[in-house]
Amino acid sequence: MNGKNSSLFTGDAQVKSESDMIASKTALKADVLKVGHHGSNTSTSFAFLTAVTPKYAVISVGAKNSYRHPRSTTSTLLSH
Numbered sequence: 232m233n234g235k236n237s238s239l240f241t242g243d244a245q246v247k248s249e250s251d252m253i254a255s256k257t258a259l260k261a262d263v264l265k266v267g268h269h270g271s272n273t274s275t276s277f278a279f280l281t282a283v284t285p286k287y288a289v290i291s292v293g294a295k296n297s298y299r300h301p302r303s304t305t306s307t308l309l310s311h
Contacts, residue, residue, distance in 0.1 A: 239283055241267035241274070249279035259283045266290045266309070270301025280308060 239261035241249075245268055252259060264285035267274035269292045288309045292300045 236262040238263040238265070239285070240265040243268045243274075245271075245273045246276050246279075249274065249276055253278060253282050261285055263287045263289065266301070266305065268300075269296075269298070270305040271298070272302040272304045275305050275308060277308060 237260070239259065241264070244252075249267070259279075259282045261283050262285060264280075264283050264287070266288050270290040290301045290305075
């Protein structure tokens with residue numbers, strides 16, 4: 232956090248880890264979210280996005296990756 236903006240970097244966190252973060256009652260709100268697990272369909276749940284309410288989301292993936300990340304389900308969740 233730089234005093235003006237906050238960021239949350241989730242690494243390869245998947246839905247179980249996201250649920251644990253929500254259950255911890257830790258403040259998760261962040262302006263910038265580094266989307267978990269390269270935007271796979273095993274991370275970035277609706278509940279987690281509701282808790283974080285990011286203004287911006289960053290997804291780290293390689294061009295034309297064989298895993299087809301980010302998944303369209305993740306992109307759809309982020310666009311709402």
